[in-house]
Amino acid sequence: MSFLPLFPLNLVVFPHEDLNLHIFEPRYRQLINECLEENKTFGVPSFINGKLRGYGTEVEIKQLSKRYGDGRMDIKTRGLRIFRIVDFQNPAKEKLYAGGDVIFVANEDLNEEINPYLLSLVERLYQLLKIKVDYAKPEYMPFSYRIVHKIGITVAEEYELLTTPDERVRQEILIEHLERIIPVVTEVERTKERIAMNGHFKELDPLNF
Structure with a gap:
């Protein structure tokens, strides 16, 4: 068991993830200054729907990007465990x-195998949204x-994924999510196209009765 300074946030941080933070509250300025001075890590437990959840991710400070005259700071961090x-x-x-005694959990499956169906759903979503997203990482x-x-x-x-130890299961959770939202996004895009066509001259095929 270890003690960690804790910085609850309304988000989920994953191991290996980069996270930029703007530090302005006096309590967190104290926390970050101590971590910088003593080369310590701190924890980011998830605070969701008004409740502190039981799991979080230890993070390390990679860089103090900026220190303001009033004590505020911009820092770059990375998720660890x-x-x-x-x-x-x-x-x-x-x-x-805040702080707490924590137990680090063996909750990380580094299996790099990607479910081809999941990848196809991700690509389909980005095609529908007409955006490009770079998800290439180490x-x-x-x-x-x-x-x-x-x-x-x-x-x-996201918190459910954080507490799921098996990468295959995590990918299945993402597949279920994409299977739910892709039909919704598809219909929204069709609706946008219909709205865009409203008022334009249309070339219609003759109907045979």
């Missing part, structure tokens, strides 16, 4: 920020982690 909170303290003893980052923030999944669903 998933943890489960055993004892949450708010605030931690003699600190402004090999050590599982595909589910690379794509999860880029397919319109909810924070609660």
Whole structure:
């Protein structure tokens, strides 16, 4: 069991993920300054629908990008390991920020095999939205982690992925999500096309009765 300073956020951070943060609250300025001075990590537990969830991700500070005159900071961080909170303290003893005893969980499957059907659904979604998204990342980052923030999944669903240890199962969860939303997106795009055509001269085929 280890103690981590905790920085709850309304998001899910995954191992190997880069996360940029703007630090402005006094309690988190204290937390980040201590981590910088002592070369310590901190934890980002997910705070979803007004509740602190039991799991989060340990992160390390990669760079202090900017320090403002009033004490605010811009930092670059990277996710390391998933943890489960055993004892949450708010605030931690003699600190402004929260902290807690945590257990790091063996919850990461680095299998890089990508389900071809999942990949086809991802590509179909981007075709419908007429956007290009770069989801190429280093090999050590599982595909589910690379794509999860880029397919319109909810924070609660992202949290489900965080607590799912098997990469194959994580990809199945993403497939279920895409199978739900692609028909909706398809109909929205058709509706947009119909609206765009309204008022334009149309060349109609004659109907045979």
